[in-house]
Structures are given as C-alpha cells and as structure tokens.
Amino acid sequence: MPSFAEARVDLDAISGNVSLLAERAAGALVMGVVKADGYGHGMLPAARAALAGGATWLGTAFISEALHLRAAGIDAPVLAWLVPPGEPLTEAIDAGIDIGVGSVWLVDEVLDAARQARRPARVQLKADTGLNRGGIGPVEWPDAVAALARAEAEGLVTVTGVFSHFACADDPGHPATSAQLEAFHRALDVVDKAGLRPEVRHIANSAAVLTRPDARFDLVRPGIAAYGLSPIPGLAVPGLRPAMTLSAILVGCKRALAGSGVSYGYRYVTERATNLALVPLGYGDGVPRAATNRGPVFVAGRRRTIAGTVCMDQFVVDIGEDTVSPGDRAILFGPGDHGEPTAQDWADALDTISYEIVTRIGQRVPRTYTGAVR
Ligand SMILES: Cc1ncc(COP(=O)(O)O)c(C=O)c1O
Incomplete structure (x- = not known):
C-alpha cells in the first residue's frame, strides 16, 4: 500500500x-x-x-x-x-x-x-x-x-x-x-x-x-x-538489528525569513533565513509531543532536530541551505545504517526507553513488511 x-x-x-x-x-x-x-x-x-x-x-x-x-x-x-x-x-x-x-x-x-x-x-x-x-x-x-x-x-x-x-x-x-x-x-x-x-x-x-x-x-x-533494540541503554549487542524504520514523505519545503517563529507557540525561532521542511507525522501517529525541539530526524542526507512544536499530524525541520523535493523522505528512526537515528537515539533525546518509541507508533501509520516470513 x-x-x-x-x-x-x-x-x-x-x-x-x-x-x-x-x-x-x-x-x-x-x-x-x-x-x-x-x-x-x-x-x-x-x-x-x-x-x-x-x-x-x-x-x-x-x-x-x-x-x-x-x-x-x-x-x-x-x-x-x-x-x-x-x-x-x-x-x-x-x-x-x-x-x-x-x-x-x-x-x-x-x-x-x-x-x-x-x-x-x-x-x-x-x-x-x-x-x-x-x-x-x-x-x-x-x-x-x-x-x-x-x-x-x-x-x-x-x-x-x-x-x-x-x-x-x-x-x-x-x-x-x-x-x-x-x-x-x-x-x-x-x-x-x-x-x-x-x-x-x-x-x-x-x-x-x-x-x-x-x-x-x-x-x-x-x-x-x-x-533489535538493546534492553540496556549503552549496551551494544553485536548482531541485533532494529526491525522498524519509521519514515514519511515530505509535504514540502519553504523559505523562511530570519526571526520566524515556527509551529504552535513559536517554540523555535529561525536564527537566519532558512529552508523549512514539513513532515506529515505527529503525536496522532505516536511521535511524542515531547520531541518538540528534541527529536532527531534524517532529512536531506543529514541528521537534524525537530524545529518547534510537534503537532497532531505534522512537524517542521529546519534544513538550513539544503533543499528537498516533494517526495523525498524523512527518516525518523531505523537501524542506523545510513546515518539515520535509531529508536534508542529517540529514547535518549526524550528521556524515555526505546520500547515506548516503537510501541506507540499509531495505527494511522501503515506497517509494511519485508523479509521471507509474512
Ligand atoms: C512478563 C513479561 N515477560 C517478558 C517481557 C519482555 O521484556 P523485554 O521486552 O524487556 O524483553 C515483558 C515485557 O514487559 C513482560 O511483561
């Protein structure tokens, strides 16, 4: 699907x-x-x-x-x-x-x-x-x-x-x-x-x-x-492989002026003119609102931090002078192979455990499966 x-x-x-x-x-x-x-x-x-x-x-x-x-x-x-x-x-x-x-x-x-x-x-x-x-x-x-x-x-x-x-x-x-x-x-x-x-x-x-x-x-x-997630933060378990990758296609990207307040409550204000990318996932999908200004996201080839308040359906990422095209993907977490954050990185950033990060992903997000046994 x-x-x-x-x-x-x-x-x-x-x-x-x-x-x-x-x-x-x-x-x-x-x-x-x-x-x-x-x-x-x-x-x-x-x-x-x-x-x-x-x-x-x-x-x-x-x-x-x-x-x-x-x-x-x-x-x-x-x-x-x-x-x-x-x-x-x-x-x-x-x-x-x-x-x-x-x-x-x-x-x-x-x-x-x-x-x-x-x-x-x-x-x-x-x-x-x-x-x-x-x-x-x-x-x-x-x-x-x-x-x-x-x-x-x-x-x-x-x-x-x-x-x-x-x-x-x-x-x-x-x-x-x-x-x-x-x-x-x-x-x-x-x-x-x-x-x-x-x-x-x-x-x-x-x-x-x-x-x-x-x-x-x-x-x-x-x-x-x-x-595939370590039960003991800080204990790397060679051979364990995180099974879930959470990603979304970007809705778009726009230019913002220096000093622009971003998302509800203006909890993030741009320091300089910049590009803002919009990710269509929010707390309605299990992305904790506590990830406001803290959650790590991989966009346009680099790891960044969510800019401003996580809303019910969406959040914003400040990608500076980088650009994205509609259809490019933001990866919230995965196995970490390509530089994307892991669920453990999310747990560390939000002062919680990786269990909560993966388990709370909501039913609005379709699960897709790869692998031999379905
Ligand atoms: C009774 C019981 N056994 C086993 C487990 C699995 O624990 P873990 O995910 O830490 O391996 C749980 C999870 O909370 C549990 O409640």
Missing part, C-alpha cells in the same frame, strides 16, 4: 534477532513476546517471524491478544499473563492458551472456568519475587500453590509453568536481580514440594537473557531484543 508515511518492518531482522537470542539462551526455550501489537511492529507478522527464528512459545499480556494469535491459525503454545476480572477464561481454555495466574482471586475463577469448559485449564503460576507489580507474593504463595496442586490432582488444571519477572535487570549488577533469583528458587521449592512438575520455569526478559546466564531456567522471554 503506497502511503506518505510507513513503519517498515524487517521480519528477517526479527527472525535473526530471535535466533541470536536462542543461541544466548544456550538450550533454554525461547518465548517471543508479542504483546502490544508486537511492540508496535504488528503482532501476527512478528509472531510468525519469531517462530521462524526459533521461538517455540509466544507471550502476550492479555487473553484477547492470545486469542487473536489463535484466530490467525497460530497454534504454538501461548502464555497470556495479565488477566483483569472479566476476561474470557473459558474461551482461553478452549483455545489452549496458558493462563498466567498472578492474583489469588484468579485461582478460583480459573477453576470455575475449567469446570465450565469441561477440560483442564493450562495454568502458569506467577510468583512476585520482588517487582511488586503482578504475581502472587511469598505470603500467599504456599496456599495458591497448594490450591493448584489439588486442582491438578482433580484434573481441573495442568500447571504447565511457574514464572516471575525482574524489576531491575536493565541495570546490570543491581542487587535486586540476584535477590529476585533467590526468591524465585524459594518459590520453585514450594512448587516442587507440593508435587507439581511444571514443564517450564522462567524469569528472564531480554536484559537477563543477555546478562544473566543464571536466570535462564527452562525458557527465556525476550521482547525488546527480538525487535
């Missing part, structure tokens, strides 16, 4: 990144994390590319996302780990989705749903080992484990996994990571003593896959690194 803007996604890059992570996982299985529309890359193509690269599991936040994978014919094991009240548990059980049980109230709900579905629910118990977000904490853990052990003996559930999630793995050397690993081992002991033998025990996100061999267990769950 020809369009003035596109987020081009290199699916071979995703497959290649996943195989690199599988190598790093040294025998542990890989779950490709494809929640939030595959971190903005498109959930279905990203899932297929991850599977082609050697992932054997997929991970989503919500059951609705996992059901979307099933509806598209993807039958790999899928874990959905964030289950608010009212989620379609029976449908999830029917679809063979692993339900992440990270709240005590959910245990009974899943058992009820399994009775209704008349087949065992696949359940993975989530331990809170110190993130203090989702997951069952150490106080309630023994009872939750015992309840699920009883339910498994009754044939109501199969406990397929036990997992947890790190708080500070993106800060190598942070003491919380080792403390969480110890807590995870304690949680696993309780599971073992209750007679449960889950297929997969897992805790490692991208950062841990790359820095903590002791966190591999049976499976690792990389998200951001599968999309």
